Amino acid sequence: MQSNMPRGTIEVDALREAPQTMSGSEMLLGNAYRPWPARITSMRDLTANEKLVEMRFIDERVREAFVHEPGQFLELSLFGVGEAPISITSSPTKQGFVELCIRRAGTVTSALHSMHAGDIVGIRGPFGRGFPVDKFRGNDVLIVAGGLGIAPVRSLINYIHDNRSDFGKVTIVYGSRTPSDIMFRDQFEMWRHRKDFELYLTVDHPDDTWDGEVGVVTEPMKRLDINPANTYGVVCGPPVMYKFVVQxxxxxxxxxxxxxxxxxxxxxxxxGKCGHCQIGHQYCCIDGPVFNYWEAKNIQGSM
Ligand SMILES: Cc1cc2nc3c(=O)[nH]c(=O)nc-3n(C[C@H](O)[C@H](O)[C@H](O)COP(=O)(O)OP(=O)(O)OC[C@H]3O[C@@H](n4cnc5c(N)ncnc54)[C@H](O)[C@@H]3O)c2cc1C
Structure with missing residues (x-):
């Protein structure tokens, strides 16, 4: 039968119902290969090439059982199209939905960009090791992000924001290629006006609209007043950035x-089954995506 549904959508009724006796966590853990249907509840442009997408699991038990750590990712399925790993950009302090920041890059992400609120996708996860927020607690945190690297880091920033008294000084340095590539401008405005966040925004290539800082993220970093004894550093961005930020x-x-x-x-x-992301003895999907410096040092080409 010819369907007139857009590519990548599926009728909820066509999905097999889980037995009512299963709890949400049993369902999530029961078959980690199975994508759970979720509805796109909102979609908005962040830049010309990135969208912020909010999704809610259709099954209430899955919605309640889904908990993640800042820095974890999920596998996003578009039925009949494919799957892609995407960081969860919303904070675990906000339950009932997940937000993803999705750059149009290839097959899955381009198909997602042509979808709309109301469409159904599949989600597996959450997967991976996130940021060690328990270690950060009680300490200062310096967060340095470049480009799309803001996606997982935003989950951490919002988590800290919602538990602000648990953390010391929080400094955020975010770099973009151009002013129009800056994502989450509204949130940066909010963080900029808070006295308990120190924020530095910089762009590589300014335009007429930009009166802020110009240069790579390491420039504002050099001016920072850091207490090294109790500061944790977080880095996420394009591969070229890591070596210089760590320096x-x-x-x-x-x-x-x-x-x-x-x-x-x-x-x-x-x-950690298929081996696609294996680097030496480590699997990026289960040992990462967040690594301590010493673990990261062994990842070829990273430092
Ligand atoms: C942990 C993690 C978190 C991520 N978080 C985000 C996020 O928050 N937002 C976001 O937009 N993206 C994120 N990504 C990146 C995203 O998963 C990739 O861009 C993914 O390839 C997109 O799928 P696609 O089908 O749209 O693109 P693809 O069709 O897979 O193509 C994307 C690009 O990758 C190339 N490519 C594909 N497969 C390979 C391969 N095996 N080897 C080399 N090159 C290849 C293609 O040629 C193309 O240039 C994340 C990736 C990981 C691993």
Missing amino acids: VMREKNIDYDHIYLDFERHMKCGM
Whole structure:
């Protein structure tokens, strides 16, 4: 039968119902290969190439059972199209939905960009090791992000925001290629006006609208007043950034043990089974995507 549904959507009724006796966590853990249907509840442009997409699991038990850590990712399925790993950009402090920031890159992400609120997707996960927020608690946190690297880091920033008294000084340095590439401008405005967040925005290539800082993220970092004894550093962005950001963190005497890096590698299963993201003895999907400096040092081409 010819369907007139857009590509990548599926009728909820066509999905097999889980037995009512199963709890949400049993369902999620029961078959980690199975995508759970979720509805797109909102979609908005962040830039010309990135969208912020909010999704809610259709099954209430799954919705309630789904908990994640800042820095974890999920596998997003578009039925009949494929699957892609995407960081969860919403904070675990906000339950009942997940937000993803999706750049149009290839097959799955381009198909997602042509979908709309109300369409159905599949979600597996959450997967991976996120940021060690328990170690950060009680300490200062320096977060350095470039480009799309803001996606997983936003989950961490919002988590800290919602538990603000648990953390010390929080400094955010975010770099974009151009002013129109800056994502989450509204949130940056909010963080900029809070006295308990120190925020630095910089762009590589300014235009007429930009009266802020120009240059790479390491420039504002060099001016920072850091207490190395109790500062944790977080880095997420394009591969070229890591080496230079870590160098400045070291110049500021932040201990290697206190530096965490979030890596992207091509991956498939998300569970350490298929080997697509294997680097040496590590699997990016289960040992990462967040690695301590010492673990990251062994990842080829990262530092
Ligand atoms: C942990 C993690 C978190 C991520 N978080 C986000 C996020 O929050 N937002 C976001 O937009 N993206 C994120 N990504 C990146 C996203 O998963 C990739 O861009 C993914 O390839 C998109 O799928 P696609 O089908 O749209 O693109 P693809 O069709 O897979 O193509 C994307 C690009 O990758 C190339 N490519 C595909 N497979 C390979 C391969 N095996 N080796 C080399 N090159 C290949 C293609 O040629 C193309 O240039 C994340 C990736 C990881 C691993």
